[in-house]
Amino acid sequence: MRLSKSTVLLLVCMIVLSMFLANVANLLSTAQKYEPKYFNEKNKLTMTDKNEHLIWFLQISDIHISVFRDQLRTTEFKEFCEYIVKIFKPPVVLASGDLTDAKTHDGIGSNQIQNEWVEYKNILSSLNISQHTQWLDIRGNHDNFNVLNLESRENYFANFSIQGKANPRSYMYQLEKNGDVYSFIAVDACLQPGPRRPFNFVGMLDDVEITVINNIVKQIESSNSKYTIWFGHFPTSCILSQEPGGIRSLIGKHDHALAYLCGHLHTLGGAIPKMYTLQHAGFLELELGDWKDNRMFRLLAIDHGLLSFIDVKHRNWPVVLITNPKHALYIMPQKENLEVITESTHIRLLIFSLAEIDVVKVQINSEGWIECQHVEGPLYVAPWNPKKYNTGLHIINVYVSDGEGGRKIHSQPFSLDGTRLSFGLLPRLVLMTNASTFFKFMFWCMIIFAVAPLLMMKLIHYRDIKKGKVKKRNGNTGYIRSWFRKIWILSSVDRIFWPLVLYPIYLTVGPWSIGYIVEDRVGAIFAWGIYVDGVFLPGSFTYAYGFIQLLTFQFPVTCILAHAVDCRIRALIQKRKLSYVTKLTLHLPFLMVIILQLIMAYNFWLAYGTLAFIIGPLRTWSIIIAIGLWIMMLSLPEDCTWDAAKVWSYTFKHMEESTLTSCSNAFK
Template identity: 30%
Template sequence: MASELPLPLLALLFLVILPPLCSSWRPADDDDASVSRSVFPMDGDVAWVVQVSDLHISAYSPERSADLELLGTALRAIRPHLLLVTGDITDAKNQQRTTSRQDEYEWVTYKKTIDAIVGRGGIDKSRIFDIRGNHDMYGVPYRGGKLDFFSTFSVNSQLKRLSTITSILLQGDRSYQFLGIDDTMSVGIRFPANLFGHPTDKRIEAVNSELQYLTNHSNAPVTKVVFGHFPMSFTASSEKGQRYESVFTRQSISAYLCGHLHAKVSKQLWRYHEMRTTEGHKSSFWEWELGDWKDSRLMRILAIDGGAVSFIDHTLNQALQTSILITYPTDSRSMNMLESEKWSMRNDINVLVFSHQVIRSVSARVFDSYSGFKVVEEIPLQLVFSSSADRPLFHAKWNAENYRSPSPTRYWLQVFVLDSHGVKISSEQRPFSVEGKMAIPTRSWLSYLVFEVQWEDMYRVLMWSNMAFTILLLFTPKILYHFVSRSSSYQRWVMSVLTSPIQQRKSYLWLVWFLMEGTRSKPFWSCLVIYVLWLIEMPWFWGRATSEDGEIAQMYLSGWSMPFHDGGLTGNKLSNPDVLVITLPFLYLVVIPVIVLIYGLFAEKAIVCSRRSRRVEYSAGSANTLAESARLLPDAPRALLMKFSGKMVSMVIQFWGSWTRRALLLACSITAAIHLKLCSKLMSAYGMVPVALSPPLTWMPLLLLGAAAYCTKLHGD
């Protein structure tokens, strides 16, 4: 017995001292942390920009680019200071959406579409800023290479703004800074393992310096807005564990704009970040995700009014008619900043009205929700005249003291507009607080899970908890069996567990016996231990991680290992935690079920053997009893009774054993089907032959299940 444990103990010791690979394998350092800067004049202290995200221009869905004509028409009415395109410009997938590849035709279509928008919308091309999304880096071995079409066809590339940080300054009575960040991977792993933003320490430090620079060198107050493609929940930490949230709060940005998640999750993914700085001060910022253009045709108009940031989203299924954006007071549910020491009450209402028609009148109504939403006050607004004809700003004075309230949702504001055609348009009612109080609404569990859970940390929890459970599943019953099997009472205990009546059986005793019985086969148990160790430390499979004709790379539990390449590949481990979409389904839906099913097959074999031995004893005893009872019967009925009783006992035992095994084999077939489906997806994404020739991923689960099913087959089954 003592010779059974060296391999398990060595394996357990190896796992204990194994360093957490997730934290040590990081993306390669990106030297491009430079900043491109642009400055534009601004009339007054109200500015507004338009944001679109996730265009996913596709060669197989031409309507997405065609419908962007609606955006061009809308821009003619809105006349924004900037147009921000926050990533995923092209779709970069094949028609079946099973694999990714960069398509030059899609990028040419994007360039032509932008040119058409410039002509139709009347916006200066220099005021359009686009950044990469993960789709724009699918299969790009390195930036600036022949497959990096963003570097050729994007607006930023045409205007020589290819830095990963883009700083835009709108200068007027106040200064408004928009900072764009490109956090896509330096080496573009193909779909599906390319899901997260990957900032570097250099880039985070550069962002911090750029945000701090204006604060130190500007005489006018500065309002800062940052935009990128990835939400904070889908942005990994840097090599040293730094994150943007601490930088944003320390630099007092107002909002972070992003995309990536699409409106299928939710059209209102808003998050309020609040942290304490190193000086002990409380600071905060809003994170506002914008749904996709791809399916939802969403567009956002965001305005900054004297430092107060507000926005409104539109679905452009048809041409924009009239848009009403209340820039002050802001919506207390999603736009206020609760900073009482900095808050100053303003006695005005400002509204931007965007329309192709001439606006005749604008008025605002205040409603009191405590009085059944009765109108408290109606205020006419007047157009603010300026040297620029592109300022559709309407303004009115009021006494803000009248609307002080401990509740941020007591008073509601609605604006009504009448155009030259006699058409009346009204904005949505929305609550406001003149004191800057907030009423953040509760979010659905799905919104919370997707947008507020930090998925980098969640991946570590899910992965290592799975590994810990798997190790316990392998070693605990083996060690327990090693000690209890020495006792002569073990077999009696097993028989008592198996033969006790159903109503007296204790489930935990059955579970203990089931687990120990599953580990009795030393060859199978050793194979499972070696297999799990391989999955933790060794590569899972080999595939073309970047382009379809790129070099073969290895995928580990902690990311991809890229080969050295003259074009700039680094040889470092990449794509963590992006591989979660591959590893987690495999670990939870394949590896653990394979171990449990192998245990079940061996346990079922032990039960059937035990019941067969009992059947022999029972048959012998029953034969004597039947013989005594049958003496009173004639010869023919006596023989019939003996034959019938023997068959009934045999049928009951065989029925139980047969159907249990069939259920286990059915579960094995389902697990194998799930496994083959996962493998087929990987073959489509990274190449059929490399994945098919990767035994740890493709063949081992099937071999283990097949061998266990064969070895537990009893004669007569």
């Protein structure tokens, strides 16, 4: 049986698509098998009702202290430091970046603002935060806007943060409690130099910083540390690295790494409030919602080697964290010994509240409620028999009430046989893929989408005209066929076709803008990176920026011009003027695109200044190109219609005979 070309093409496309989907599914898979043999029996801990092998700590991220907007976030941040830290009494608080907002009054420009840093420092120092906890802060991209290097006068992190003076970039902190050593590794992936927004969205670990981190890991491995928590501002998907496997490889090859804690994405504006996943290397990656708008912070605990956590809304009391049995979704088969749960003697809870706790009860499935006993500090326990729950998923419920009438019912699933729940698709897509690769893919897809149809129509048109294969086509019926005709006709008008094709091609190779990229240093922005102060920053968010430009400018302008040229040719052939309604449908969409482009160009001027605005092929010059093409379309001469009319039949009831004759003679 012979197969047609279309059938073969369809089969090839199906095979390629299936391979692509299989690779994506493998990339996003979080299924991991539990192997008890990997855990040393000598180090296995027995979980009872004792207050031992237990530590808890806090994380806060994306504080964005600002002198221009929302002063309440600063006031409530002071509440966090004054009340929450004293109530939780954590030995460590992780402040994972974007400590200050660093946006100008208009909200578009970006620059380090000293008063914001002074406010941050004054809050921490006035409350003597270092006497209550070890405050581990690190820079975020906002703390790095317009910062040339660590020695720059704009690097206020060095002088106004807790860790900045001793630890300007990545560092480690260790603490010991009752014989257990816990390590915390701060990863600074800020760009150096640090451009202004928006080209400071993705971080990078250069060779120097990777060496520093590897040395930190070696120190931890040579110590008696059992548990390591990594934290930084950027999710691993937003960190460029020349290390094979990237930062995930750095974390994963360290046996005692339990989790990587981050912020930065602000739960994508609330679209993904629980942005968590289990990476292939075996550790949890947990993005924390921002303090800026959502007033979120995180309570974490390591109880007998098991990591548990809960994200908490500010002023939402009481706070309940179940450490045993652990939440079924967050089990780490490669990092945790689950036999600790199956051989435990007590359910264990951490309870915090502003008032004295009155009642703590637990319930498993639909069984009766059991009163919990207070052990010490926030620890409450209740005896249980884990063998009753050996198979499947179960639900544990906790009821808490305090002396001020606060009540909380908290539930979570657990499993003792390795039965797993699945992380959401969106969190896995965001945290397990590579943002730079995704941005690049979208950019090149849009380039192809902008150029390929025009080039294809040009080649087909050339074949039909030059090789004498002219076949009259009727494109007056059908929506798809109508637009097919419009793109074809546009490709036949060289004076409009070539600028539309060459502009997106230029965006792939030429500079988008030249101006003051960082402080007083002139640099150039390309799709594939930024060159400033003798340093090349590989392209990442630049591709996303280019994609947005193509989506909001190139694509609509091409469609508008294709329709306009078609209308213009019809009017020329018919020897008639366009109606006011037709003119409105032509000019209004074009005007809207130009206004949007003017707003974007204005915002770019606010961000990078006059020089970048003037020497700005991406934003400013595109407006000039579009207006020039529009003027050419409006004054398109009749001889530009001949090539189109050779191929496409324009059937009009009132077309003058003289017009048809002149066109026919011209085509001979």
